[in-house]
Amino acid sequence: MIDREKFVEMAKVNIAHVQAGGTASQAPGVFRVPASHYLDPERWDAEMARIFKRVPLMLALSGELREPGDYKAMTVMEVPVLLTRGADGEIRAFMNSCSHRGSMIVEEGLGHAKRISCPYHNWTYNSEGDLVGLTDRREFGQVDTSCLGLTPLPVAVRAGLVFVVLSPGAYLDIDEFLQGYERVLEHFDFASWELKWRQEIPGPNWKVAYDGYLDFYHLPFLHKNTFGTDISNKALYSTWGPHQRVQRPDPKLLELLDKSEADWSLDMMDGGVWTIFPHISFAGDHSGGMFSQLFPGPTWDRSVTVQSWFVPTNEVEITRRSNLVPDGTENGSAQQQAFMRHVVEDEDYYTGLRLQKALAAGAKTEVLFGRNEGGGHMFHSWVERCLTDDAPFSRPVEVDYETPQAAGRAGA
Ligand SMILES: [Fe+2]
Known part of the structure; x- marks a missing residue:
């Protein structure tokens, strides 16, 4: 209201x-x-x-990520951030870093992709941040892929603005922060x-x-x-x-x-x-x-x-x-x-x-x-x-x- x-x-x-x-x-x-x-x-x-x-830092307008699969990658305060809109319509924030060896996955800017692949060894993630493709999986050896998604960052969307805390696992109370703004x-x-x-x-x-x-x-x-x-x-x-x-x-x-x-x-x-x-x-x-x-x-x-x-x-x-x-x-x-x-x-x-x-x-x-x-x-x-x-x-x-x-x- x-x-x-x-x-x-x-x-x-x-x-x-x-x-x-x-x-x-x-x-x-x-x-x-x-x-x-x-x-x-x-x-x-x-x-x-x-x-x-x-x-919480206002990093994007939600309209920059209008469709499922839209993403925005940016480096903020030396932190590589990846914002995505998932197939479920939710906006998420991650560290833009591959779970394999940490390589940055996406170039800075706006884009659209249902799946994104790391340029280094082609590990592939969906818009919800899950690891969905591990190159030469049988030869790579035993790992639990369900634990190898992108590292999430705290995120909240209010009034069409996307707020992110740049520290994984950090406290985020967006309503206390915005005070009705x-x-x-x-x-x-x-x-x-x-x-x-x-x-x-x-x-x-x-x-x-x-x-x-x-x-x-x-x-x-x-x-x-x-x-x-x-x-x-x-x-x-x-x-x-x-x-x-x-x-x-x-x-x-x-x-x-x-x-x-x-x-x-x-x-x-x-x-x-x-x-x-x-x-x-x-x-x-x-x-x-x-x-x-x-x-x-x-x-x-x-x-x-x-x-x-x-x-x-x-x-x-x-x-x-x-x-x-x-x-x-x-x-x-x-x-x-x-x-x-x-x-x-x-x-x-x-x-x-x-x-x-x-x-x-x-x-x-x-x-x-x-x-x-x-x-x-x-x-x-x-x-x-x-x-x-x-x-x-x-x-x-x-x-x-x-x-x-x-x-x-x-x-x-
Ligand atoms: Fe001025």
């Missing part, structure tokens, strides 16, 4: 900010992050072990979306990079040549556990006030940046948009971002409300892809690499996130929580935003 109430609540907060003159969310105070949190290789190792190898994400029907293009962009430390996705404050300055100087730099944050939606005050929402709440269209209220902790950003709305998956490494000071543009299938006439891209022309796809590479690589990550260099040189001992940058407060608080708490998602991190209505109320 889509959480319509939450959409309405967020729209009301947005309208209050519009009516107050287009103000930003106000977190309780200015937040400080020690520069060492970005720079310390030991801390980075701990982030890899306690976040990226322990937290899936009930707003379901609105998008991501299961029916298809990939338009995909590219990889090298960048700085994953947190330096991710800070930028939660940050509208920089938009008219750093992106003046791409998004323009008129773009609003005000951000409104909504949270579900560690996951955050960022939107800007949207004057168009005032049109909703002419209608009864029951008639407010979700499609009017769904734009912005929807993040999934610890490394996903979806920028767009119901008509399509860009998923960014930030993968740290191979060292503390580097990351790779996989940018993927998805659109709803069968969406012939797409109304592009998103302000993030120039309107599609005949050749819109290639143009859009080049544009997004330019924005992120030449503006965001160029700046991120340079700030990282300055911090590494000892320029500052701490960095600041203003009251208008609450997304950064939340994100860094959750990273800290994951490093120190063995059950990080079992209780909330509180950030109380002052909205224009609440500000006037005594004691609020």
Whole structure:
């Protein structure tokens, strides 16, 4: 069930900010992050072990694996992952590694095969991960093939998104992790979306990079040549556990006030940046948009971002409300892809690499996130929580935003 109430609540907060003159969310105070949190290789190792190898990572849209036999192979944090959709329709995750001598079986990318064979000695597996073919079996000798399937990884699918934990046998409680976020994400029907293009962009430390996705404050300055100087730099944050939606005050929402709440269209209220902790950003709305998956490494000071543009299938006439891209022309796809590479690589990550260099040189001992940058407060608080708490998602991190209505109320 889509959480319509939450959409309405967020729209009301947005309208209050519009009516107050287009103000930003106000977190309780200015937040400080020690520069060492970005720079310390030991801390980075701990982030890899306690976040990226322990937290469910959104690795695919289920629409990338639409038919039984579809698969997606990727190397994530040095872990070779194989996602499959079995004959039974279930999506599974495995280590992409043969039970014979460990060879990687499938090349990275999307594909379709009812059976996949290891290139080394042709051991063959089905889409459910069972070993179904052992070359020269009688000569090989006695082994129990029922125990020689692919090594499974914990996997869960919610709202058309495929979540995987990169450690075999690890704990996965997807509902505790998502905190009801899936009930707003379901609105998008991501299961029916298809990939338009995909590219990889090298960048700085994953947190330096991710800070930028939660940050509208920089938009008219750093992106003046791409998004323009008129773009609003005000951000409104909504949270579900560690996951955050960022939107800007949207004057168009005032049109909703002419209608009864029951008639407010979700499609009017769904734009912005929807993040999934610890490394996903979806920028767009119901008509399509860009998923960014930030993968740290191979060292503390580097990351790779996989940018993927998805659109709803069968969406012939797409109304592009998103302000993030120039309107599609005949050749819109290639143009859009080049544009997004330019924005992120030449503006965001160029700046991120340079700030990282300055911090590494000892320029500052701490960095600041203003009251208008609450997304950064939340994100860094959750990273800290994951490093120190063995059950990080079992209780909330509180950030109380002052909205224009609440500000006037005594004691609020
Ligand atoms: Fe940016």
